[in-house]
Amino acid sequence: MTTVPFGVRLAAAVDARGPLCAGIDPHPALLEAWGLGVDAAGVERFARTAAEALGQVCSVVKPQSAFFERFGSAGVATLERTVADLRAAGALVLLDVKRGDIGSTSQAYADAYLDPAAPLAVDAVTVSPFLGFGSLEPFVTTARRHGGGLFVLARTSNPEAPQVQAAVREGRSVAATVLDELRALNADAAPHGSFGAVVGATIDGADAAAGESLDIGGPLLAPGVGAQGGTLEDVRRIFGAAAPAVLPASSREILAAGPDVAALRAAAVAVGEPFRALRDGTAPR
Numbered sequence: 001m002t003t004v005p006f007g008v009r010l011a012a013a014v015d016a017r018g019p020l021c022a023g024i025d026p027h028p029a030l031l032e033a034w035g036l037g038v039d040a041a042g043v044e045r046f047a048r049t050a051a052e053a054l055g056q057v058c059s060v061v062k063p064q065s066a067f068f069e070r071f072g073s074a075g076v077a078t079l080e081r082t083v084a085d086l087r088a089a090g091a092l093v094l095l096d097v098k099r100g101d102i103g104s105t106s107q108a109y110a111d112a113y114l115d116p117a118a119p120l121a122v123d124a125v126t127v128s129p130f131l132g133f134g135s136l137e138p139f140v141t142t143a144r145r146h147g148g149g150l151f152v153l154a155r156t157s158n159p160e161a162p163q164v165q166a167a168v169r170e171g172r173s174v175a176a177t178v179l180d181e182l183r184a185l186n187a188d189a190a191p192h193g194s195f196g197a198v199v200g201a202t203i204d205g206a207d208a209a210a211g212e213s214l215d216i217g218g219p220l221l222a223p224g225v226g227a228q229g230g231t232l233e234d235v236r237r238i239f240g241a242a243a244p245a246v247l248p249a250s251s252r253e254i255l256a257a258g259p260d261v262a263a264l265r266a267a268a269v270a271v272g273e274p275f276r277a278l279r280d281g282t283a284p285r
């Protein structure tokens, strides 16, 4: 059987449904706002309602693993069912789990998420390069083998990030080095490479501009839209010519519209539509 690379599958999904990556983050405050318990049963109801709403309209849905893991095996079982619901509805699943370790441990994590035979198999995962980009090699090899994708942290949306990510070594920032490595991984598959970068929709683009080309031949996940303050204008300013590669990511802003399925779906469409226009070059300036 031919394995279709993640980058190719993503491009087709974005053409069909637009670039929005909606998050499923069962925050305690959201569980309460939806009238649910802050417990495993509440997370089950929350996540599967969100999956029912978002799985049919979004190209990519990003469950945040931490909010499931905090309820132990019951939470992880819910995550498995949520992933299955989303994939059955036609969405690509990006599991936000920010893994990264060394050698055989990285391989075990890669197998856990990117081997289609694993209980928690997804289309792509977020990974951390801060043990050295080379430590991600097992993820890269496993993703290539199974047609999976990676989103590597480069310029994250949190205000503490520049302390590490903007640090300069041999004239290159850490983030620039990560982006260089991703460009090299995508070289044979650009513009539909399977190896993406995480670049927040909240960053100071001027800082990042110095030597950090966002033209990596693969997707750019831009979390921070909505609750963290990131806007369409920020995405235009930060990403410039690379805007067509951006997957704007938003969780709380959309989830706050629940628990009504139609309202959740409408919120995702309303948040996503201006970004689809930006990608297509039809957004008003």
Ligand SMILES: O=c1ccn([C@@H]2O[C@H](COP(=O)(O)O)[C@@H](O)[C@H]2O)c(=O)[nH]1
Pocket (backbone or CB within 6 Å): 023, 025, 064, 096, 155, 156, 157, 158, 198, 199, 200, 223, 224, 225, 226, 227, 228, 249, 250, 251, 252, 253
């Ligand atoms: O740089 C990053 C990387 C990941 N995230 C994750 O995205 C969502 C954001 O949720 P909002 O409710 O839209 O703020 C969350 O799961 C983060 O862990 C990020 O925010 N920034």
